[in-house]
Amino acid sequence: MLTTATLLVLAFAIIAGSAHARDLSPREKKDAAVQFLKSLESKDSKALKYVDPAKYIQHNLHVEDGPPGVRKLLASLPGDTKVDVVRTFADGDFVVIHTDYNFFGPKVGFDVFRFENGKIVEHWDNLEAKCQRPNASGRTQIDGPTEIKDLDKTEANKVLLKEYFEVVVIGGHRDRASRFRDKFHQHNCFGEDNKSGAQATSGPFAKPGFVYKVNKVHMVLGEGNFVLVVNEGMFDNKPSIFYDLYRVENDMIVEHWDVIEEIPPIDQWKNKNGKV
Numbered sequence: 001m002l003t004t005a006t007l008l009v010l011a012f013a014i015i016a017g018s019a020h021a022r023d024l025s026p027r028e029k030k031d032a033a034v035q036f037l038k039s040l041e042s043k044d045s046k047a048l049k050y051v052d053p054a055k056y057i058q059h060n061l062h063v064e065d066g067p068p069g070v071r072k073l074l075a076s077l078p079g080d081t082k083v084d085v086v087r088t089f090a091d092g093d094f095v096v097i098h099t100d101y102n103f104f105g106p107k108v109g110f111d112v113f114r115f116e117n118g119k120i121v122e123h124w125d126n127l128e129a130k131c132q133r134p135n136a137s138g139r140t141q142i143d144g145p146t147e148i149k150d151l152d153k154t155e156a157n158k159v160l161l162k163e164y165f166e167v168v169v170i171g172g173h174r175d176r177a178s179r180f181r182d183k184f185h186q187h188n189c190f191g192e193d194n195k196s197g198a199q200a201t202s203g204p205f206a207k208p209g210f211v212y213k214v215n216k217v218h219m220v221l222g223e224g225n226f227v228l229v230v231n232e233g234m235f236d237n238k239p240s241i242f243y244d245l246y247r248v249e250n251d252m253i254v255e256h257w258d259v260i261e262e263i264p265p266i267d268q269w270k271n272k273n274g275k276v
Contacts, residue, residue, distance in 0.1 A: 024118045026090035026223075033095040033113045034085050036120060040103065041083045043074050052119035058271050059124040061264055065271040078104065086142045087245075089223035091154075096221055096228050098245060098257065100142050106130040108141040110228065110243040110259050112221065124219075124230070124276065126243040126259040131189035136202070139187045144255055145247060148224040157248040158222045161229050164253070169214050169231075181253035188258055196256075204236045211237045218276040225249060232276060239263045241275050 024032065032050045039047030048067055056066050063069045080102055087098035093115045101107040107127045114122035134140050150157070164180040167173050177196070186193050190203030204210060214233035221228045229244045240262050247255035263275050 024115065028118075029090050029093075029095050029113075029115050030088045032115075033097055033111070033120065034088060036113070037083050037085065037097060037099065037111060039074065040077060041081050043077060043081075045071060045074060050120050052116065052121045055116075055121045057122040057273055059122070059273050059275055061269045061271065061273075061275055063270055065273065069271070087146050087226065089148055089221075089226050091221040091223055094219075094221050096226075098142065100130075101127070103127070108259055110245070112219070112228075112230070126230075126241055126261045128259045128261055135186065135189055136192035137186060139185060139193075141187055141189065141257060141259075144185060144187065144257070148226060150248075151224045153248070154222050154224055156251070157225065157227050158220050160248060160251060160253075161222075161227045161246055162217070162220050165214070165217050165229060165231065170217070184253050185255040187256060191256075207236065209237070211235075214242065230276060235260050235262070 036047045036050045039045070048070060051067055051070065053067055056070070058065045058069050063073050082100075082102035084100040085097055086100055087096075089096050095113045095115070097111045097113075099109050099111065101109055103109075106129065108130055109125055109127040112124040113120050128141075131141060160180065168177045168180060181196075183194050186195060188200065190205055191200050205212070211234050214231050216233070217229060217231045219228070219230040221230075225248050227246045227248060229242075229246070231242045231244065233240060233242065235242070240260055243259045245257040246253050261275075
């Protein structure tokens with residue numbers, strides 16, 4: 001007969017083993033997140049198998065919380081919805097996806113998924129309309145390199161971007177920007193190469209009284225040469241969330257993509273989780 005102590009040991013072993021079995025590799029997390037996003041196109045509710053049925057925290061303020069909110073979203077999508085994944089990378093429990101959407105109109109977006117025990121438990125995103133034409137440097141919101149390189153520099157590149165935001169973007173020390181960037185490719189609709197948002201002079205940036213200001217960084221996620229900085233502030237005098245993706249090479253920023261989305265009034269929120 002098994003003793004109580006032996007039964008406890010076996011129980012803990014089973015629990016630990018099952019938890020380990022549910023864990024996913026970075027590649028598997030990327031694949032699961034991509035398949036989940038592609039379900040927006042296929043309308044296949046089977047993709048909900050990637051979601052924790054007991055815990056799914058939704059930060060898209062236009063979608064209700066939990067798996068029921070996802071089901072309602074799938075049911076409401078138009079037949080021409082398209083999801084073309086451009087870039088994907090993983091950072092621990094997080095997966096970042098840069099996507100070309102036809103989602104109630106042509107859009108570009110970033111989605112961030114957080115995993116626990118092999119299931120998606122949290123989702124953030126930022127969406128904006130696609131530009132009608134390339135920017136002044138001939139670049140679009142999604143073109144450019146996609147290959148992940150320099151995996152051994154992941155943490156160093158994340159530290160570089162944290163410092164860049166602390167010193168230049170939030171700190172306002174523009175005279176120190178050359179420490180972080182010199183010549184770089186700019187994909188913002190109204191930007192041009194080698195100029196940051198603070199230096200842009202077309203589109204909304206040209207409006208009298210225009211305000212662009214970052215107040216806080218919420219997340220810095222990266223893999224190799226790609227780093228995403230999720231931050232909050234004001235854009236065109238409206239509270240907004242900024243998703244800024246950077247490509248780093250030889251300890252310098254060499255490319256930038258972004259998506260900017262206004263935070264809707266709280267009385268329009270369909271969940272209480274906030275945008276970030």
